[in-house]
Structure formats: structure tokens, C-alpha cells
Amino acid sequence: MARRQRWWTTVEDLEEYKEITWAFLKNIKMTWEYSGMAYLFREAGIPLCGIDRGTLKANHPIMAMGVPMQRDKNYGVDIYVPAKMKGKALSLLSDEERVRECAELEAVVGAEHAREFNQVALENKNRHAEEKKRGRRALLARFF
């Protein structure tokens, strides 16, 4: 079955995310690549966003019917960073050994960071929702 492909980001505040102009960085396929990148970029203050491109069988089920599972082409995940930080991001990724080390570090601290991230992201969501609500109330108050 086709899988819905949706963007995701490490930016905690989606209002900030909307203001950023993003540039394509690279396509990755391995979990360690993402984990290493996530750790490195977090340390360097570089946000990222990405989208899953699916697999051959997922995107072209009939055409790929005869392709065995082990040869199912993986289209990976496209990673984008803010256009202004692309150069810095590329230089950080040039050292593959360092990326692998960071992937191991991410395995240790990743879950804890994810919990904190979720909390902050949700707080931001609620704050923006509250601001919108206040805006609506102010608008109504102007009329009545």
C-alpha cells in the first residue's frame, strides 16, 4: 500500500520553521547516517527537515511486482537544512568517522533529547494556539 509521505523537522517552533528558507543537503538511507547527523547538527545549532521518499515497491507496486524484497530499491530520506547554513552542514558531514561516532552518542542521549523536544514542541504549539485564540477574542471584542 502507498504510504503517505510527510515532512518532519527538528525545529521546535513551527512558526520559526515556516520562516526559514531550506536548501537540499543530501539523501540518506541508513539510520546511523541520520542519527549521527541529528547529533552533530544539534550540537552545532543547525536545524534540519526531511521527507521520506519511500521504496521502489512502495511507489511503483505493479512495476516492481517481480522485484524480490531484498532488491527493493530504497529511495531514502531527503534532508534539507537552512540555506544559510548549508556550507557549515556540509563541512560537518565531510568527516564520516565523526558522523559514526556521533551516531553512537545519539543512541545514548537521543531518547532523552526526543522527550525534551516533544515537550518543548508541544509547549510551542499550545502557546501559538493560545495566541491565536487571544487574537480571535480581540477581534470579536472589537465587533461586540
Place this chain on the structure above:
Amino acid sequence: MLQTEADLNAKSGKLHYAFVICIGGFLLSGIVLAAQRLPSIALDSVREALGVGYAEVGLITSVFMLFYAGLSLVWGMLGDRIGTRWAMTLACGLSSLGTILFGLFGGTSLAVAIVTWAICGIGCAGLLMAILPKIISRWFAPNKRGFGMSLCTPGANFAALILGVVAPMVINGLGWNMAYVAFGIYFAAITVFVALTFREAPEDMGLAPYGAPQGTQAAPAPKIEQKDEEASGKKVSPLRQVCRMGITWHFGLFYAVYQLGYMAATQYYVVSMTGNGFDLATAAFSLTIGGVLTIITELVVGSLSDHHERKTMIGIMVLCTAVLSAGYAFYLINTAEPGLVPCYFFIATISASTGVITIIMSGAGEYYNDECRATGTGMIGTINIVGRYLGPWVAGLVIDATGQTGYAFVIVAAACLVASLIAFAMPKAATVQAKWANS
């Protein structure tokens, strides 16, 4: 894809917000069914109040059905434009307003009754087929959409079961006018629930979509640097794209043919028994058995369709309807005095097999991308108006010509057989999506 990343939602341990959307869908399905059943229950009271005949009072429901079936496309387009949350709130609000106005002013003249009930029809058109598949497909991953939809559509069956008992009591207690006002207020309460709780997508709740790495949140499509973005051509409107997609006409043809059989069956369940010597109460009880079985079937096949290709499931279920209808027709035509148990068996199982509508609704939505999904399902909902009207009419013509109610189910069997063949010939959802994503 990064295959080993866990879904954040799976770790939360809390009830996913998608189930709140399902509660809303369940209540909305109930409104649509209630709006279709209420006039038939209060028919005689309304007719006496207006001092008109059955043909005239029938116009009230005919005009309602015209708007209900005909405006799906408009609601679908509106859903794509203003968002599913507000489109459904508006639709629900109109249904509520129409019902209250019908209760307050419907007794003054036939024209007012038709106009006020038409308002309810306009609202109901936006509650089910037009927009519901879109919001469900946003909140549920593709492998869970059938399950999600199967939690919404039984609302109609539950409403049918409850309404049969509650509506006569309310009408007898309050009179038909105030009964409509009471149901209108209930619809208004659902409108408030929808407005307050419905959210467009998981992003609005800070929840991660299926398959996103941990430490991230779902986000709208970003603003990408111009040089990396291919110069896009002229933007095609959702309606134009939907019309250009072959699946719209393929699925529309399937659904129109299926509705021909479905409407013929639902119209003549009771008549097929009363025409063979059973009293109305005994015959109507078959609908209750059928209703319970339909709810169970919807839940089972809805989840099953998450694990098998949906169009295949649709084809198999519709084929079951065809076989059972053919069996019922054969039994009625060749038996001088049909027995109660065989009649109950056939009606209940035919009714249960129509639980496929759950898969039809989730399947239709999957053929379209998010930008034109509501327009696509709305278009299919509008095309099926042909079958909706032809079904009871054609079956009626055949019964009049032969003098036997069993022949109505020959029409049902033939229509469902053709519909199942059309369903089997449909392309897979992923193929259609991949094709149009690249175009």
C-alpha cells in the same frame, strides 16, 4: 526510508487523538442516517399537518435526496479549500439549522417544508462521503485507514437501531414539530463538538506522523530555495485534476452501479417479506438483525482491508452481495410460501455484506493526493446519484411487470455482479498515486 526508527505515537501509551476524530465521524454518520429516517417515521403526522397527499409529502424527501446526493462535489471542493474541520462544522451546522427550521415552520406550508428540509439535505451532503475520507486519511496511516473508517460508519447503523425506538417516543411525547427541534438541537451539539475537537492533521496537535524519526515533529511542506526547486508549471485546480484522473470515472462507474443494487435492496427488504404474507413488524425486524450484522461486518472488513488490497476486498464483498441476492431471488421466486428463517437469513446476510461501504469510502480517498482528495471523493459521491435513483425505480418497474417482489433481488444481483467486476478491474491505489504524483 529509515526503516528502524520507531513511531513516536506508538510509545506515548495514551489514546491517540485520531480516535476523537473517529467519535466525531461516528456522530456525523448518525446525523446523515437520522436525517434520512426521520421523515419516514413522522411521515403521516407531517402529511396530516400540511393536509396534502403522499405524493406531495414525498417531495420533501425527494428534494432532500437531490441536494444530499448532488452536492457532494461542492462540499468536497470546499473541504479542499477551507479545510475539513470548518467544512464539516458548516455542513453539520446547516443540517442542524434545517432540522430546527423544519420543526418550527415546516407545518405552515408544503413549500416551506421542502425548503427547510432541503437546507438539511445541503448540510448532510458534506457530512459523509465528501469530506470524511479526507480527514480519516490524514489522521490514520494507510495501513490503518480501513480501521479508522470502520469506527466512523457504524454511527449510521447505531443511529438506525436507536432511532427506531427513540424517534417514535419523542414524536409521540413532543409532537412532530418539537421532535424535529429536539433532534436539531442534538445536531447543533454535535456541530459544537466538531468545531471544538476536529483538527486538520496530526501536525496541529504536535503529534508525529507515521515513520518520522524521534526528536522531530511533523511539519508542513517547507519553503525551499528557488534554485533547488524545479520551475513548476501552471497549477492545476483540484477539480480539473480529479476530472483528468481516469480512476474518478472508473470508481464513479463502480459506485453508481453498486448503488443501483444497494438502493434496490434496501428499498425492498421489507416489501419482499410483507409481499409474501408476513406482517410489517416481523418484516421490519429483519432490518434490526441486518443492522447488527452490518456493524460487525464493517468492523471486521474495515480492519481486514488494511492488510489486503482494498479494491480486491471491495470486489469480493460486492460479489458476496450478488451471490446472496441471487440466492434470495431464486428462493422467493421458486417457493410458494417462503419461511421466516430463510428470509431473515438472506436479508441479514445481504445487509451485512453491504458493510463494504466502509472500505469503499476509505478506498476512494486513497486514490487521490491530499490536495484534491475531498474533491475526488465528492465527485464520486456525486456520480453515484445516477445509481441511487435508478435502483429503486428499475426494481419497481421489474416488480410491477412480473408481480413478484423476488425479482427486485435479481436486479440487485445483476448490479452487484457488474460492480464487483468493475472493482476487480480498478488499479491499485499506490499505482494511481505514484502516477499522479509524478505528473
